[in-house]
Amino acid sequence: MPVGYRVAVDVGGTFTDFVVTGPGGELAAFKVPSTPKAPEQAVLGGLRMLTGAGPAPVPPTEVTFLGHGTTVATNAVIERTGGPAGLLITEGFGDLLEIGRQMRPSLYDLLADKPEPLVEREFVWEVPERVAADGSVVRPLDREGVRRGLARLRSLGVRSVAICFLNAHANPEHERAAAKIAREEYPELHLSVSHELLAEFREFERLSSVVLNAYLSTAMGEYLDRLAAGVAREGIRTGIHLAHSAGGLLTLQRCLHRPAATLLSGPAAALVAAASAAAGVLEGPGPADPPATDLVTLDMGGTSADVGLVRDGRPAVTTARKVAGWPCLFPMLDIETVGAGGGSVAWVDAGGLLKVGPRSAGAEPGPAAYGRGGEEPTVTDADVVLGRLGPEGLAAGRVSLDPERARRAVWDRVARRLGLSLEEAAWGVLKVAGATMESAVRLMTIERGLDPRDFSLVAFGGAGPLHAVALARALGMPRVIVPRDPGTFSAQGLLAARVRTDAVKTLLLTLEPDRWGRGAAARRVLECAAALAEEVAGVLEEEGIPPRSAEVRTVLDLRYEGQNHEIRVALGRLGSEDDIARAVRLFHRRHHELNGYRLERAPVEVVNVRVEGTGRLPGSGLPRARRTPAPASAGAAAPRSRPVYFGPGYGWLTTPVVGREALEPGRWHSGPLVVS
Known part of the structure; x- marks a missing residue:
C-alpha cells in the first residue's frame, strides 16, 4: 500500500495539535484552540485548514493514516458525563462497587468520601449463579433471571451493560451464556463482559474496570460517531486510529468495544515519541x-503536567492505576499527573x-x-x-x-x-x-x-x-533532551506508535525452587502463553497487521508464595522452560531492587500471564524532515534579545533569543539563552 499523507491529531485541554507528514517525509505542524464542549469541532476545523487552506493543501483522498489522541474518556469519568450503564452481577454481590476494598480514600481524613459508584444501585441486577474459585459450578445460571434483569435495565433506558460474575476468570461459561442471551434478545445493547476484557482475578478490581468500560461506551460511541461522520464529510476515507493507553494504537471499531483502553489516550503517545526520539540521541x-x-x-x-518513565527504551506499563478513584486493570503507561x-x-x-x-x-x-x-x-x-x-x-x-x-x-x-x-x-x-x-x-x-x-x-x-x-x-x-517540535510531540508519537492489543489470564500456579522451568506448572504456563499469543495475533490480523509483521511479548506477574502484590517481568515470546527459569531470575533481581531483599529458595507463584502484541503500520515512525506552513496570522517578530528574570541570584539579564529553526546540529550556544 503506498504511503500518502499521515495525519496525527492530539486534543489537549488548551490546544489541539496537528502533525502531518507527506509522501517524501516532509513535515508540517500547527495548533488550533481546543473546543472542550465539543472536542471534535477543533479536530474537524484543523482538518479543514489542512485540506483546504494554506500554500500547500493536503488532498483528502491521499490521507492514508489518521491518528487521534483524545481526553474524552478521561473527562467523561472525571466529570461524570458517561453512562447510564447497567450491571449484571452474581446474586449477593450487588453492593460490591460501594464496598470495594473497605479502605478509606485517605487514612487520616475522617471526612473524605469514596467516589460515587459509576452504576447507580437501581441499575444493578443480581443474577442467581455461582462459580467457585477453582472454576467448578456451585449454582447453575438462572437464565430467566438474566432475561428479567436485561428487561428491567432496558426499561430504565440503559444502553450499555456490564456483565461481571464471581470467578468468571476461572470459568466464564455463565458469563458467556448471559452475554449470548443479551446479544440475541437486545442486539442494540453495548456489552462489557469481564472475561472477554480482563480474564484475571481480584473481583473488585475486575468489576471496577468492566464498569468503567460500560460507563464510557455511550459517551465515547457518540463522540466517535460525530468525529467519523465529520471526517467523512471532509473527504478523508482512511480509518481512524485512536491512541491506546498503553502507548499503541487501536482502530475506531475496536475502541467502540474497549473505550476504557483510551483512558490515558492523551499523554500515552508522547512517551512513545520520547522513547523513539531519545534512541537517536548520541551517548554523552x-x-x-x-x-x-x-x-x-x-x-x-x-x-x-504528566511525568513518565522509560527504561531500556520501553515506556513503563502498569495495570494498577486508578481513574477518578476507581481501579482500572486495563494496561496503561505508568504516568503521574499533577x-x-x-x-x-x-x-x-x-x-x-x-x-x-x-x-x-x-x-x-x-x-x-x-x-x-x-x-x-x-x-x-x-x-x-x-x-x-x-x-x-x-x-x-x-x-x-x-x-x-x-x-x-x-x-x-x-x-x-x-x-x-x-x-x-x-x-x-x-x-x-x-x-x-x-x-x-x-x-x-x-x-x-x-x-x-x-x-x-x-x-x-x-x-x-x-x-x-x-x-x-x-x-x-x-541531561535535558528537548525535541525539535516539543509543542506537538504527543501528536508526533501517534505517527510512531504501533497497533497494540493485550490479553491476560490468571493462573495462580507455584513454581518450586530448583525446578523453576520444569514440571506441570511450568508446562501450564507455556500452554497459556501460547494460547494467548495466538489470540493476540488473531486480533492484530483483524486490525490489519499480518502475522509475519506482528511482534509478541510475554509478561509474567510473579510473587513469592504468600505475598499479595506481584512484580511484572517482561520477556520476548515465551517458548521454552529456560525462558521461565530466566523470568524467575529476573524476578529475584527486580524484587531486590524494589524491596532490598530476595528469597531465592522460596517458591515463586505465577499469578498472571500477559501477552502484548504490536504491529507497525506502513510509513510509521517519527518524522525527520521539516516543512513549516505559513502561520494563520503572523505574531510580532522575535527580538534578538530581551530582558529575562533568572531569580534572586541573577535578577534581570539581557538575554539573546534564538529561533528554534536556526538551531543546527553541532552548533553550540552559551547561556543565558532563550530558544523561541
Whole structure:
C-alpha cells in the first residue's frame, strides 16, 4: 500500500495539535484552540485548514493514516458525563462497587468520601449463579433471571451493560451464556463482559474496570460517531486510529468495544515519541551521562503536567492505576499527573500560602495574557511577566500575548496579597509549580528505588522545555533532551506508535525452587502463553497487521508464595522452560531492587500471564524532515534579545533569543539563552 499523507491529531485541554507528514517525509505542524464542549469541532476545523487552506493543501483522498489522541474518556469519568450503564452481577454481590476494598480514600481524613459508584444501585441486577474459585459450578445460571434483569435495565433506558460474575476468570461459561442471551434478545445493547476484557482475578478490581468500560461506551460511541461522520464529510476515507493507553494504537471499531483502553489516550503517545526520539540521541562523552534509553519524561501542557518513565527504551506499563478513584486493570503507561500546567491558576489560600493548581484556566478563557477575558494569574502569566515568554506569542503567532494583562493579574491576585514585588511573586509561582513537578518525578523514581541522576529528562508539551532545566537541576539530572517540535510531540508519537492489543489470564500456579522451568506448572504456563499469543495475533490480523509483521511479548506477574502484590517481568515470546527459569531470575533481581531483599529458595507463584502484541503500520515512525506552513496570522517578530528574570541570584539579564529553526546540529550556544 503506498504511503500518502499521515495525519496525527492530539486534543489537549488548551490546544489541539496537528502533525502531518507527506509522501517524501516532509513535515508540517500547527495548533488550533481546543473546543472542550465539543472536542471534535477543533479536530474537524484543523482538518479543514489542512485540506483546504494554506500554500500547500493536503488532498483528502491521499490521507492514508489518521491518528487521534483524545481526553474524552478521561473527562467523561472525571466529570461524570458517561453512562447510564447497567450491571449484571452474581446474586449477593450487588453492593460490591460501594464496598470495594473497605479502605478509606485517605487514612487520616475522617471526612473524605469514596467516589460515587459509576452504576447507580437501581441499575444493578443480581443474577442467581455461582462459580467457585477453582472454576467448578456451585449454582447453575438462572437464565430467566438474566432475561428479567436485561428487561428491567432496558426499561430504565440503559444502553450499555456490564456483565461481571464471581470467578468468571476461572470459568466464564455463565458469563458467556448471559452475554449470548443479551446479544440475541437486545442486539442494540453495548456489552462489557469481564472475561472477554480482563480474564484475571481480584473481583473488585475486575468489576471496577468492566464498569468503567460500560460507563464510557455511550459517551465515547457518540463522540466517535460525530468525529467519523465529520471526517467523512471532509473527504478523508482512511480509518481512524485512536491512541491506546498503553502507548499503541487501536482502530475506531475496536475502541467502540474497549473505550476504557483510551483512558490515558492523551499523554500515552508522547512517551512513545520520547522513547523513539531519545534512541537517536548520541551517548554523552563522559561516564556520568546516563544512557539515552533511560528517561524521565515531562509533558507539560496547558492544564497539567504528566511525568513518565522509560527504561531500556520501553515506556513503563502498569495495570494498577486508578481513574477518578476507581481501579482500572486495563494496561496503561505508568504516568503521574499533577496540576501544574501552563494554565494552572496561582492563588493565595486563607493562611496566606501561595498555591498553584490544580484548577486551570484551560482554553476558555485561558491565562490573562491571552486577552480573552481571563483575570486569574497562571503559570503562563508568570512566564510572561519574567520575560521567559516574549511578544512573538504562541502557536506560530496564532495566540498573541499581552504582558500588561499578565502583570496586572499577578500583581492583583498574588504580589499585593503577599506583600511581594511583581518579580518575586511571579518567581514564586514558578517555584511552586516546579516543586509540584519535582514531587511527581520523585514518586516515579526515588520512591521506586531508582535514582533520578541515572536518567535523562525529556521535556515537551507547550510548557515543558520552559521548566525542564530548573527541574533537572533540582534533582541532579545530568541531561535535558528537548525535541525539535516539543509543542506537538504527543501528536508526533501517534505517527510512531504501533497497533497494540493485550490479553491476560490468571493462573495462580507455584513454581518450586530448583525446578523453576520444569514440571506441570511450568508446562501450564507455556500452554497459556501460547494460547494467548495466538489470540493476540488473531486480533492484530483483524486490525490489519499480518502475522509475519506482528511482534509478541510475554509478561509474567510473579510473587513469592504468600505475598499479595506481584512484580511484572517482561520477556520476548515465551517458548521454552529456560525462558521461565530466566523470568524467575529476573524476578529475584527486580524484587531486590524494589524491596532490598530476595528469597531465592522460596517458591515463586505465577499469578498472571500477559501477552502484548504490536504491529507497525506502513510509513510509521517519527518524522525527520521539516516543512513549516505559513502561520494563520503572523505574531510580532522575535527580538534578538530581551530582558529575562533568572531569580534572586541573577535578577534581570539581557538575554539573546534564538529561533528554534536556526538551531543546527553541532552548533553550540552559551547561556543565558532563550530558544523561541
